[in-house]
Amino acid sequence: xxxxxxxxxxxxxxxxxxxxxxxxxxxxxxxxxxxxxxxxxxxxxxxxxxxxxxxxxxxxxxxxxxxxxxxxxxxxxxxxxxxxxxxxxxxxxxxxxxxxxxxxxxxxxxxxxxxxxxxxxxxxxxxxxxxxxxxxxxxxxxxxxxxxxxxxxxxxxxxxxxxxxxxxxxxxxxxxxxxxxxxxxxxxxxxxxxxxxxxxxxxxxxxxxxxxxxxxxxxxxxxxxxxxxxxxxxxxxxxxxxxxxxxxxxxxxxxxxxxxxxxxxxxxxxxxxxxxxxxxxxxxxxxxxxxxxxxxxxxxxxxxxxxxxxxxxxxxxxxxxxxxxxxxxxxxxxxxxxxxxxxxxxxxxxxxxxxxxxxxxxxxxxxxxxxxxxxxxxxxxxxxxxxxxxxxxxxxxxxxxxxxxxxxxxxxxxxxxxxxxxxxxxxxxxxxxxxxxxxxxxxxxxxxxxxxxxxxxxxxxxxxxxxxxxxxxxxxxxxxxxxxxxxxxxxxxxxxxxxxxxxxxxxxxxxxxxxxxxxxxxxxxxxxxxxxxxxxxxxxxxxxxxxxxxxxxxxxxxxxxxxxxxxxxxxxxxxxxxxxxxxxxxxxxxxxxxxxxxxxxxxxxxxxxxxxxxxxxxxx
Numbered sequence: 141x142x143x144x145x146x147x148x149x150x151x152x153x154x155x156x157x158x159x160x161x162x163x164x165x166x167x168x169x170x171x172x173x174x175x176x177x178x179x180x181x182x183x184x185x186x187x188x189x190x191x192x193x194x195x196x197x198x199x200x201x202x203x204x205x206x207x208x209x210x211x212x213x214x215x216x217x218x219x220x221x222x223x224x225x226x227x228x229x230x231x232x233x234x235x236x237x238x239x240x241x242x243x244x245x246x247x248x249x250x251x252x253x254x255x256x257x258x259x260x261x262x263x264x265x266x267x268x269x270x271x272x273x274x275x276x277x278x279x280x281x282x283x284x285x286x287x288x289x290x291x292x293x294x295x296x297x298x299x300x301x302x303x304x305x306x307x308x309x310x311x312x313x314x315x316x317x318x319x320x321x322x323x324x325x326x327x328x329x330x331x332x333x334x335x336x337x338x339x340x341x342x343x344x345x346x347x348x349x350x351x352x353x354x355x356x357x358x359x360x361x362x363x364x365x366x367x368x369x370x371x372x373x374x375x376x377x378x379x380x381x382x383x384x385x386x387x388x389x390x391x392x393x394x395x396x397x398x399x400x401x402x403x404x405x406x407x408x409x410x411x412x413x414x415x416x417x418x419x420x421x422x423x424x425x426x427x428x429x430x431x432x433x434x435x436x437x438x439x440x441x442x443x444x445x446x447x448x449x450x451x452x453x454x455x456x457x458x459x460x461x462x463x464x465x466x467x468x469x470x471x472x473x474x475x476x477x478x479x480x481x482x483x484x485x486x487x488x489x490x491x492x493x494x495x496x497x498x499x500x501x502x503x504x505x506x507x508x509x510x511x512x513x514x515x516x517x518x519x520x521x522x523x524x525x526x527x528x529x530x531x532x533x534x535x536x537x538x539x540x541x542x543x544x545x546x547x548x549x550x551x552x553x554x555x556x557x558x559x560x561x562x563x564x565x566x567x568x569x570x571x572x573x574x575x576x577x578x579x580x581x582x583x584x585x586x587x588x589x590x591x592x593x594x595x596x597x598x599x600x601x602x603x604x605x606x607x608x609x610x611x612x613x614x615x616x617x618x619x620x621x622x623x624x625x626x627x628x629x630x631x632x633x634x635x636x637x638x639x640x641x642x643x644x645x646x647x648x649x650x651x652x653x654x655x656x657x658x659x660x661x662x663x664x665x666x667x668x669x670x671x672x673x674x675x676x677x678x679x680x681x682x683x684x685x686x687x688x689x690x691x692x693x694x695x696x697x698x699x700x701x702x703x704x705x706x707x708x709x710x711x712x713x714x715x716x717x718x719x720x721x722x723x724x725x726x727x728x729x730x731x732x733x734x735x736x737x738x739x740x741x742x743x744x745x746x747x748x749x750x751x752x753x754x755x756x757x758x759x760x
Contacts, residue, residue, distance in 0.1 A: 160441070160445065161441060161444055161445060161448070161551060162259065162262050162263075162547075162551070163262075164445060164448045164449075165262055165263075165266045165448060165551065165554055165555065165558070166262045166265065166266075167452075168266065168448050168451050168452055168558050169262075169265045169266045169268075169269050169558065171452055171455050171456070172269045172272060172451075172455055172558060172561055172562060172565070173234075173238055173269070173272070175455045175456075175565070176234050176272050176275065176281075176565060177231055177234055177235075179281075179569060179579055180227055180230035180231045180234060180281050181227045181230075181593070181594055181595050182579040182582055182594070182595045182596075183572055183575055183579050183582065183594070183595075183596065183597075184575075184594055184596055184600065184631060185280065185572075185573075185574045185575060185631065186574075186600070186628070186629060186630070186631030186632060186727075187574065187628045187629070187630065187631065187645070188280060188284075188574070189280055189282045189631060190629070190630035190631025190632065190633070190634050190644075190645070191630045191631075191644050191645040192280075192282045192283065192284045193226065193282060193630075193631070193634045194630050194633070194634050194640060194644035194645070195211065195212030195644045196211075196212050196215045196216055196219045196229075196283065197216070197219060197224065197589075197634070198212075198639065198644070199212035199213045199216050199373075200213075200216075200373070201639060202642075202643060202644070202681075203383065203386070203681045204383060204386045204387045204390055204643070204678065204681065205383070205387045205643075206387060206390045206391060206394065206643055206645075206647075206674070206678070207285070207387070207391060208330060208384055208387035208388050208390075208391065209285040209327070209328060209329060209330075210326075210327040210328075210369070210373070211283070211284060211285040211288045211327060211328050212644075213327065213369070213372075213373055214288060214324065214327050214328070215229070215283045215288075218232065218283075222590075223590055223591060224589055224590020224591065224592065225590050225591055225592035226282065226588055226590065226592045226594060227592045227593070227594070228592065229282065229283060230281040230282055230283075232283075233281060233282070233283045233287055234272065234275070234281060236291060237271045237272065237274055237275075237287065237290065237291065238268060238269070238271055238272065240271070240291055240294040240295065240298065241267075241268035241269075241270070241271030241294060241527050242264055242265050242268040242271075243294075243298055244268070244294050244297055244298050244301070244527075244531070245263075245264035245265075245267045245268045245527075245531065245534070246260055246261060246264035247298060247301040247302070248264075248301065248499070248531055248534055248535060249263060249264050249534065249550065251301060251304070251305075251495075252495070252496055252499075252534070252535060252538035252541065253534075253538060253541040253546040253550060254541045254546050255541075255546045255547060255550065259547050262554075263547070263550045263551065263554045266554035266555070266557055266558050267527070267530055267531070267534065267550075267553060267554050267557045268527065268557075269557055269558050269561045270469075270526050270527040270530050270557045270560065270561050271290075271294075271527045272561055272565060273469065273523070273524060273526050273527070273560070273561055273564050273565070274286070274287060274290050274524045274525060274527075275287075275524075275565070275568070276466070276524065276564050276565060276567070276568040285328045285329055286328075286329075286510075286524065288324060288325075288327060288328030288329075289325055289328035289329045289332050289510050290510060290524070290525050291324065292321045292322070292324035292325035292327075292328055292332075292333075292336075293321070293325065293332075293336060293506055293509070293510060293525070293528075294321075295317050295318075295320060295321030295324065296317070296318050296321035296322060296325070296336055296340065297321075297502070297503075297506075298314075298317055298321075299313075299314045299315060299316070299317030299318035299319075299320075299321060299358070300314065300318060300340065300343065301314070302314030302317065303315050303318065303351070303354060304495070311354060315351075315354040315355070315357050315358040315361075316357075316358070316361055318340065318355075318358040318361075319357070319358035319359065319360070319361025319362040319365070320361060320362070320365065321336075322336065322337060322340075322358065322359075322361075322362040323361070323362040323365040323366055323369075326362070326366065327369070329510075329512075329513060330384070330513075331403065331512045331513030332509055332510055332512050332513065335509045335512050336509055337359075339502060339505070339506075339509060340355070340358075341355070343498055343502055346494070346498045347494055347495060347498055366380075390674055390677060390678065393670045393673050393674045393677055394647065394670045394671065394673075394674040395670035395671075402515070403512065403513050405518075407517045407518045407519055408517075408519075409467055409470065409471075409519045410467055410517065410519065410520065411465075411467045411468070411471065412465070415464075415465050415467060415468045415471070416471065418462065418464070418468060419468050419471035419472045419475055420475060422472050422556065423471075423472055423475035423476045423479060424479070425443075426472075426476060426552045426553070426555075426556050427476055427479045427480065427483070428440070429443070429444065429552040430476075430480075430537065430540070430548075430549050430552050430553070440552075444551060444552060444555050447555050447559055448555055448558065450559070451555075451558050451559045451562045454559075454562040454563060454566050455562050455565075455566070458566060458569070458570065458580060460562075460563055460566045460567065460570070462559070462563045463563065463567065464560055464563035464564055464567070466519075466520055466523035466524075466526075466564070467519060467520070467523065468560075469523045469526035469529065469560060469564070470507075470519065470523060470526070470529055472556065472560065473526075473529040473530055473532060473533045474529075476533050476537075476553075477500075477532070477533055477536050477537075480536065480537055488536070488537060488539050488540065491539040492536075492538075492539060493538070493539075496535045496536065496538045496539070497535075499531075499532075499535040500532045500533075500535040500536040501532075503528040503529065503531045503532035503535060504528070504529065504532045506525060506528040507522030507523065507524075507525040507526065507528050507529065508522050510522055510524075510525050526560070527557075530553065530556075530557050533553060534550070534553060537549060537553075571730070574729060575597060575600070575729055575730070576597035576599060576600070576728075576729055576730055577730045581597075582595045582596055582597050583595065583598070584596050584597065584598045584600075584601030584602075585601075586600075586601045586604060586605065588635065589634065589635065589637050597727070599727040599728045599729070599736075600727040600729075602727070603632075603724065603725065603726055603727040604632065604635050604727075606724045606725075607632055607635070607636065607722075607724045607739070608635055608636055610722040610723075610724055610741075611636055611721075611722060611741055613722070614721035614722040614741065614743065615721065615743070616636065616638065616691060616721070616741060616743075618637040618638070619637070619638065619639055620638050620639065620689075620690075620691060621638065621639045621641050621682075621686045621687070621689060621690040621691070622636075622638040622639065622640060622641065622690055622691045622692070622693055622741075623640075623641050623642070623646075623679065623687070623690050623691070623692045623693070623707070624640055624645075624646050624693045625646070625675075625692060625693060625694045625695070625701060625702045625704055625707060626648065626693050626694065626695035626698055626700070626701055626702075626739060627646065627647060627648015627649065627671065627695070627698065627700035627701050627702050628648055628695075628698070628700045629693060629695070629726075629739070630644050630645040632693070632739075633693070638691070639686075641679060641682045641686060641687065641690055642675060642678035642679040642681070642682060643678045646671075646674075646675045646678065646679075646702060647671055647674065648671050648698075648700030648701055648702050649671045649672075649700055649701075649702075671702060672702055672703045672706050672707060675702050675707050676706065676707060676710040679707065679710060679711055680710065680711075680759065682711075684711065684751075684752045684755035684756055684759070685748075685752060687711040687713075687751070687755050688744070688746075688748045688749075688751030688752040688755060689744060689748055689751070690744065691721070691741055691742060691743055691744065692704075692708070692718055692741070692742040692744075693739060693740075693741055693742075694739065694740050694742060695726070695737050695738070695739045695740075696738065696740070697737055697738065698726075698737045698739075699737075709758065710758060711754075711755045711758055711759075712751070712753075712754030712755040712756075712757055712758035712759075713744075713746075713751070713754065713755075715742075717744060717745060717746045717751070718742035718743060718744055718745060719742065719743050719745050720740050720741070720742055720743075721740075721741050721742065721743040722740070722741050723738055723739065723740040723741075724738075724739055724740075725737070725738055725739070726738075726739055
């Protein structure tokens with residue numbers, strides 16, 4: 141017994157960390173990553189993800205983009221390389237997020253902390269697991285403009301850190317990555333691209349780096365890629381500028397609140413008392429573990445091991461005793477930084493280096509930079525990039541590395557990141573927004589265009605399978621143009637393999653009969669007011685030849701339907717010019733509007749020549 145006590149008390153923390161906690165943390169990271177890869181084949185949001193898939197599969201079919209984003213062109217070739225397999229595309233999206241987050245976290249730790257490569261690899265991988273939060277709250281694993289923007293910001297920061305290291309090759313590579321990241325950011329979200337360009341300049345100025353020429357080189361890289369993109373997409377710069385201007389005007393018509401006057405605003409952090417209490421307790425617990433001195437090593441280590449086991453249990457069993465909200469992803473890192481400022485007479489604050497301060501501030505604002513231009517609450521929209529907030533903590537606490545406690549200080553942050561990730565992702569799996577609850581209960585294997593298969597809820601499977609079978613029986617062929625007046629069904633048209641006219645998603649009115657809040661922002665801030673006018677404008681860019689032979693999807697009692705009379709009249713058509721070819725019921729979900737509604741596919745019966753003439757006359 142005395143010998144056992146001696147072993148427990150005398151065992152150094154470094155040996156304990158290396159032999160027990162670090163391997164357990166590595167296993168936890170692997171489980172979190174594999175967990176999300178596994179669920180890449182589960183679920184589909186007919187609205188949002190249908191829009192993403194349509195934009196990726198057919199980006200050249202449209203003269204404008206609403207919202208003004210070019211992400212579909214970026215993902216189009218990967219989509220083709222994957223053979224149109226949605227699962228492969230999702231898994232690649234998850235892998236890229238994790239990989240870029242891992243690289244950035246590794247570079248930060250190696251730059252500011254004294255940690256050897258093996259330990260840095262394990263710690264950075266655990267922190268990078270927070271990158272997986274980008275796929276919450278809608279459990280949208282399909283590549284989209286938000287994930288492209290997130291990846292772009294990761295690439296820009298990786299480039300800045302590489303450029304800050306000695307060696308000509310590293311600097312050239314670093315600034316080249318900054319340029320590539322800037323171009324990708326423009327393709328995903330132009331407003332964020334402008335903001336990150338300003339942020340990079342401020343970062344360089346604050347650190348007083350002699351980086352004017354390298355920064356110019358990065359700008360030239362981004363410009364060159366943009367010019368090539370313009371010629372590939374629209375035949376030149378003028379065509380791309382016209383596309384973006386018309387796309388921005390479409391947002392004004394749609395009433396999406398994306399104008400400059402709505403863009404720069406201060407949103408309130410939506411936090412409940414329960415979540416505030418959880419954030420305070422977690423911050424205190426991890427501050428004690430991070431800032432504890434050389435005594436009482438064994439109990440904190442045992443507590444960290446217990447937290448890792450709980451994290452694994454959340455992932456494997458689906459139990460969640462914590463239930464972390466997105467707002468908590470900011471509060472916990474913020475409270476940790478605040479507490480560290482007052483510890484030991486402000487040691488962390490007094491010994492900060494300019495680089496760590498600049499990086500901490502940059503990471504702190506990056507989630508809001510990513511959300512810039514969104515109609516949603518900036519805190520909720522930015523929380524998907526919560527990895528940056530955790531990296532701000534890593535940079536801010538870097539003075540602790542001078543005391544030789546790098547691994548002991550970073551491991552609690554790693555464990556915290558893994559716990560937060562598991563809780564948030566588990567909540568998305570249990571309650572995927574706009575779908576039936578609990579992805580784990582899905583069993584209906586549904587073939588998708590491109591040869592891939594998704595595991596869907598039974599109601600959604602029945603809806604898509606019935607619609608596809610009846611549409612084919614009614615004579616709807618692959619590639620047939622369709623005008624979607626349901627206001628919410630781009631995913632159905634994607635499954636039917638038709639060509640949606642006007643836009644991949646003719647967005648319907650949203651708000652009056654929906655939830656009073658949407659991600660912390662009142663529903664009126666979600667695009668809705670000009671849906672009919674926007675649909676008319678978008679269809680006005682299509683040829684009368686396509687509109688003359690187009691089928692029409694309607695949802696007569698649907699909550700987000702477009703005005704059938706107004707939109708049809710814009711291209712010279714009336715209800716009498718169509719016959720109902722088939723009808724089916726939408727899927728029941730657990731969303732704010734769970735009811736099923738009748739949809740119908742209308743087949744044109746007028747002679748094509750007469751329909752074209754009526755369309756031309758209506759436009760005149």
